[in-house]
Amino acid sequence: MASTSGPTSDPCSPKPVVTYFGEIHLLSAVVQKKLQTRLKSLQLSSLSSLPKEEQIQGFSDVCDGVEFIELQKLPESQGQYPRPLHKRPALHTFWTECWKHETYTSITRPRIQKWLQGLEKGGVTECAIVYCITAEVRAKRQRTFSNFATTSHVMEDMKNDFKGNELLLLRLVSSEESRVLDSLLAFCSQVSSLCRAKFQKDIEVEAELVAGRRNAACEPKELYGIFLQKLNLAVSYEMTLQNEEALLLYQEAATDLESAVSIICGSQTPPTWLRALQEAQCDSWDYPKLAWHNLAWKYLPAIQTCSSPLLHTHTYLLTRIAHLHFTLERAWTVSDLVISTLHAMARQKRALKLPLPDGSFDCWAYMACNETVLAIMSRVNPDTLVDSTTSLLLVRAQLWHYALEKLHYIGGLCGLMPGNKAIEQNTSLIHTLINGISPVPFEVSSKEMVEDQGRKLRDILISKDSFKQAYLMLGEMVIGAFKHAGRRRMAFRVGTKMAKFHRSPFPTTRSLRLTRCLRCPCQREASFAVKTVQNCVSTHTVFLH
Numbered sequence: 001m002a003s004t005s006g007p008t009s010d011p012c013s014p015k016p017v018v019t020y021f022g023e024i025h026l027l028s029a030v031v032q033k034k035l036q037t038r039l040k041s042l043q044l045s046s047l048s049s050l051p052k053e054e055q056i057q058g059f060s061d062v063c064d065g066v067e068f069i070e071l072q073k074l075p076e077s078q079g080q081y082p083r084p085l086h087k088r089p090a091l092h093t094f095w096t097e098c099w100k101h102e103t104y105t106s107i108t109r110p111r112i113q114k115w116l117q118g119l120e121k122g123g124v125t126e127c128a129i130v131y132c133i134t135a136e137v138r139a140k141r142q143r144t145f146s147n148f149a150t151t152s153h154v155m156e157d158m159k160n161d162f163k164g165n166e167l168l169l170l171r172l173v174s175s176e177e178s179r180v181l182d183s184l185l186a187f188c189s190q191v192s193s194l195c196r197a198k199f200q201k202d203i204e205v206e207a208e209l210v211a212g213r214r215n216a217a218c219e220p221k222e223l224y225g226i227f228l229q230k231l232n233l234a235v236s237y238e239m240t241l242q243n244e245e246a247l248l249l250y251q252e253a254a255t256d257l258e259s260a261v262s263i264i265c266g267s268q269t270p271p272t273w274l275r276a277l278q279e280a281q282c283d284s285w286d287y288p289k290l291a292w293h294n295l296a297w298k299y300l301p302a303i304q305t306c307s308s309p310l311l312h313t314h315t316y317l318l319t320r321i322a323h324l325h326f327t328l329e330r331a332w333t334v335s336d337l338v339i340s341t342l343h344a345m346a347r348q349k350r351a352l353k354l355p356l357p358d359g360s361f362d363c364w365a366y367m368a369c370n371e372t373v374l375a376i377m378s379r380v381n382p383d384t385l386v387d388s389t390t391s392l393l394l395v396r397a398q399l400w401h402y403a404l405e406k407l408h409y410i411g412g413l414c415g416l417m418p419g420n421k422a423i424e425q426n427t428s429l430i431h432t433l434i435n436g437i438s439p440v441p442f443e444v445s446s447k448e449m450v451e452d453q454g455r456k457l458r459d460i461l462i463s464k465d466s467f468k469q470a471y472l473m474l475g476e477m478v479i480g481a482f483k484h485a486g487r488r489r490m491a492f493r494v495g496t497k498m499a500k501f502h503r504s505p506f507p508t509t510r511s512l513r514l515t516r517c518l519r520c521p522c523q524r525e526a527s528f529a530v531k532t533v534q535n536c537v538s539t540h541t542v543f544l545h
Contacts, residue, residue: 014086014239014297016199018191019071021115022095026132066090066195081225084232084304085206086239090126090199091191092119093168097132104154109161116162126198128166128191129158166194196240203236210249223260224273224306227253231303238320247324254317258344265351273306278352282309285360285436287367287453290334290375292440293323310354311364314345318368322375331380335395338372339402357432359413362406367437367453369403374451397481401494404474407460416467418501434458471501 071092094115098108112129119127159167168190171183210229218226234249261277264270270278289295296319302308303316318341322334342365348354349361373396380392411417414433415426437454460470475498482491 014235014300015067016090016195016239017087018066018068018091018093018195019089020068020093020095020130021071022111022130023097023132024070024095026095026097026134066192081228081304081306084228085202085236086199086232088202089124090202091195092124092127093130093191094127095130095132097134099154101153101157104157109157112162116165125164126194128168128194129162130168130170130187131155131158133169133171166190199236200240203233203240206233206236220260220264220267221271221273223256223264223271227257227260228304230256234320235300238324243324243327247321247328250317250321250324254321254341254344257313258348261348261351265348274352276306277310278354280307280309282311282354282356282360283436284438285311285356285364286315286438287364287371288315288319288322288338289440290319290322290326290371291378293319295440296320310348310352311345311356311361314341315364317341322372326375326379331376332392332395334372334376335399338368339398342368342402357436358429359410359433360436362410362413363433363437363457366403366406366410367457369399369406370456371453373399391485393481393485394487397478397485397487397490400474400478400481401490404471404478404494407471407474410461411467411471414461416461416464418464418468430461434461472498475501 069089094112096108096112098104116127155167155169168187169183170187171180206229210233230249230253234246234253237243237246237249261274264274296316299308299312299316303313308316318338321337325331325334325337345361345365349356376392376395408417410433413426414430416430437458439454439458440452460466475494478494479491479498482488482494
C-alpha cells in the first residue's frame with residue numbers, strides 16, 4: 001500500500017520541478033523574507049548582491065519538496081533517451097507585483113498571455129500566477145485609498161482574465177510579522193499541493209506506458225530504454241513515498257538490466273548502449289553506503305544518459321532497494337539482495353570484460369558486505385528472526401564469509417599475505433585501489449556514528465601488519481558466527497583455511513607464472529596466470545570471484 005505522507009524534504013533527493021517566469025527580481029525579496037522569518041538573528045537589508053546561483057538555491061528552498069528552475073534555463077532533453085519524469089516541470093508559475101491598472105493592461109497582461117500561449121504549444125495546462133505584495137507595492141498602496149482600490153482591481157482583473165489558472169497571493173511585507181509568515185506558509189502549501197497533484201497524474205500516465213513493456217517483445221537497441229523507463233518511474237514513486245511501488249519497479253529494472261546484458265552480450269553486433277557500458281571507464285569503486293543512502297543519488301544522472309559504469313549502476317540500485325527494504329521494516333531480506341547483486345555483478349564483469357582494475361570489484365564487494373552487516377544490525381529486530389535460516393547470526397556469517405574470501409583475494413593480489421614480498425607492481429596496485437575509494441565527506445559522516453568502510457579498507461591496505469590483523473579478526477568473527485548459528489561444518493572449513501594462513505600463503509601474480517593453479521583441483525600449468533585463474537573460475541565452482 002502506498003504511503004500517504006508528504007514528500008521528503010531531504011536536499012539530496014530529487015524533487016518535482018516548478019518553473020518561474022516574469023519579474024525575476026522578486027527572487028531576492030523571497031529569499032530575504034525566508035531568511036528573516038526562519039533566522040530571526042540574521043539581519044539582511046537586501047540579497048540583490050548575491051550571485052544568481054545562490055539566489056536560485058534559496059528560492060528553491062522556499063517550498064519544501066519542490067525544486068524551482070527559471071523557465072528559460074530549463075535544460076532540454078539530450079541524447080536518444082527522453083527527459084526523466086521527475087525532471088519534467090510539474091508546475092509553471094508567473095511572478096508579478098504589478099499594482100497599476102494601466103501597467104497591467106499594457107504590459108503585464110500581454111506578457112502573461114504570451115507566456116501561456118508558449119506553454120499551451122507544449123501541451124502544458126497546469127499554471128499558476130503568483131502576485132507578490134512587496135515593500136514598494138505596500139508603500140505606494142498606502143499613499144492614497146485610490147491606489148489600494150486600484151491594486152484590488154488589478155487582482156480582480158487577473159482572476160477574470162485567467163480563470164483557468166490558479167492565482168496565488170504572496171505577502172512579503174506587512175506591519176505584522178505574523179501575517180508575512182502565515183502568507184509564506186500558505187504559499188508553500190498551495191504550490192506543493194498543486195505540484196504534487198500534477199506530478200501524481202504524470203506518474204499514473206507513465207505507469208500505464210511502462211506496464212506493458214517487456215524485454216522479450218522489444219529489439220535489443222530498445223532494452224536500455226525500457227530499463228530507464230522503469231528506473232525513472234521507480235524514482236518518481238520514491239519521491240512521493242509510494243515505497244511498495246518504488247521497490248517493485250527498482251527490482252524489475254535491475255532484473256531487466258541483468259537479463260538484457262546476458263541475452264545480447266555475446267552478439268557480434270552489440271547495440272550502442274551495451275558498447276557504452278563496456279567502454280565506460282570506472283575510476284572509483286565506492287561501496288553502497290546504506291547508512292548514507294542519499295549519497296547514491298549522485299549516480300543517477302549518468303545512468304540516465306547511459307554513461308555510468310556498470311559498477312556505479314549496481315551501487316545505485318542496491319542502495320535504493322536496500323533503503324526501501326529498511327523503510328518497509330524488511331531488514332532481513334537485504335542480505336540475500338546483496339549476495340545476489342554481488343553474483344550478478346561478477347557475472348556481468350566477466351561477460352562484458354569490463355575495464356576494471358584488478359581487485360577493484362573485490363574491494364567493492366568486501367565493503368558492501370561489511371556495510372550490510374552494520375546496516376542490518378542497526379535496524380533489524382532480533383525477535384522477528386525465529387527461523388534458523390534467517391537468523392541474525394547466519395546472516396552475519398554469510399556476509400562476513402563472503403567478505404573474508406574477497407579480502408583473501410585482495411591480499412594475494414597486493415602481496416599482503418604472509419611470505420609475499422612487497423614488489424613494485426603490488427605497491428602500484430595498492431595505490432590504485434586506495435585512490436578509487438572515496439571516503440564519506442566529514443560533514444555527512446559526523447552526523448551519524450557509523451563506521452566508514454572506505455576509510456577502514458584504506459587503513460587495512462596500508463601495511464602487512466594492518467592487513468594481517470584485519471584478516472585474522474574477520475576470520476575469527478566468521479568462525480564464531482557459523483559456530484553459534486549451528487553450521488559447524490562451515491566453521492570447520494573456515495578454521496582449516498585460517499590454519500593454513502601462515503603455512504600456505506596465497507601466491508602473487510608473479511609467482512603464479514612459475515607454479516600450478518593452487519586454488520583449483522585441475523592443477524593445470526599456469527603459464528599465463530590471469531587467464532588460467534579466469535578459466536578455472538568458469539570451469540569450477542570453488543570460487544566466488
